[in-house]
Amino acid sequence: MATGRKDSDVRPGPNRYVSRIGAALHLGRYIEDYHRPVIVTGEASWQAYTRYVATATDPETGLRGEVPLTLVEHYDGSATIRNARQIAGRLPADTDAIVAIGGGKLSDTAKNVAELARTDIIVVPTLASTCSAYSTVSVNYDERHRYVSSPLHPRTSVLTLVDPALVATGPRRYLVGGIGDTLAKWYESAPIFDHAEHLGPFDLLARESARLIRAQLLEHGAAALQALDEGRVDVHLQTVVDTVIGLAGTVGGFGGAAARASGAHAVNDALSLIPGAAQVTHGEKVAYGILVQLAAQGLEDDIRALLPFYRRIGLPRSLGDMGLAPTPEERAAVLGFAAGNRMGFSAAVPGITAHDVGVAMDEVERIAAQDDAAHAGMAHDD
Structure with missing residues (x-):
């Protein structure tokens, strides 16, 4: 765990921010340098993402996308530290990246998982509901969804991949x-x-x-x-x-x-x-x-x-x-x-x-x- 971290630190955001229609269709290209990336997502988020990839066409290239062939872990929707620890405990020992696909609570959970696993994180938001996909903070709740804490993580995401057309499929x-x-x-x-x-x-x-x-x-x-x-x-x-x-x-x-x-x-x-x-x-x-x-x-x-x-x-x-x-x-x-x-x-x-x-x-x-x-x-x- 990083030391010397303060809430007053300047933490401007992800190492890389990509935003264009069709970007999420090519997620595999953005994670191909990793040996063992693991997708962390939610049930509804995963359905939204896979449905989008199956039906959309990149307006710039005319190409269809494909879902990366990698391990997929589902969170339970609670945004708790308990669930983040459960997911981290199921990760392969050689996991070198967490790929978060979902909304704010999913992103918050995945950031906790990435800190526990001491690994990179890439975020693909399926909703524009908060800035969680961009920030280095998680908002954590207890089992009754009562607010608990907002920790600042030691790493920013290496990539936030925003596809407005994917986000537009959300409620x-x-x-x-x-x-x-x-x-x-x-x-x-x-x-x-x-x-x-x-x-x-x-x-x-x-x-x-x-x-x-x-x-x-x-x-x-x-x-x-x-x-x-x-x-x-x-x-x-x-x-x-x-x-x-x-x-x-x-x-x-x-x-x-x-x-x-x-x-x-x-x-x-x-x-x-x-x-x-x-x-x-x-x-x-x-x-x-x-x-x-x-x-x-x-x-x-x-x-x-x-x-x-x-x-x-x-x-x-x-x-x-x-x-x-x-x-x-x-x-x-x-x-x-x-x-x-x-x-x-x-x-x-x-x-x-x-x-x-x-x-x-x-x-x-x-x-x-x-x-x-x-x-x-x-x-x-x-």
Whole structure:
């Protein structure tokens, strides 16, 4: 295990980032220098990848692809250290590369496996739901899918191979969630940078990357989803895929732990304590967390400015939008967890308390209800 590793290290991303339509058809070429690569994937991810390879044609070459002939290990979907250890224990002794094919939880698990096996990792995302395929961090959960930790790994991936056409085969809600998760890069890092006494060159780069991410998503997000709905992979969709997977990872990569997460992700992690929250995508919970963080900052105008975009693309604006109705006991646990010392909410809102988080959540519910009433009135007038 590497020593001297710190969350403040500049970790800009993969050694190589490839993004083009048809790239995943030729995965075998990218791993041919390895003696014993092992694919780590999920059931749905593997089906999506093999179906894509069997039916798609590379638009540049006109060639069809083929699935690499190598050992395939399936994870159990839990994103736990326990499952990563199980997979690592089944690997052949001469494994020299992990090839992760799947979404965010799969990538997080595979990064844990690669660290345990002390081997290279190549990531082929099948979803644009988080920046996990790009970042050097894993998000780990327990057996009940409650947040546990976010370790920084000693190695970056040697290759992140992005095929927008493969990603476009995934469920729509994951791309919606990816937009929500990635939008948080600006809202979570901006107050931290504003509070900092000094910003170094890499901090400034991270801040400008977060600003660019917000602009890209607001400009291209709705059009990308329209293209997805119409079965097209156009410039809008490609832009959003690379923003969610690639650009998002640069914020924490250049800005370190201080730029990776604060209030919105603290709310996401806290919501994992509610039974049923695992059915809500990571990005949907984070998008709701953005609104809670903005309310805690007293930025109601910013919330109202975001709501039309949320409504347009289908991001949740309330607990009810996510189908969550916590009991008083569950709510108390969520508030305490979100404001706790382990979370990063205080980096965005210094001195935040559980009571403050509760007030912010109530404020979001009030504003969302007003927004619903206003739209209902407009529909009645029409």
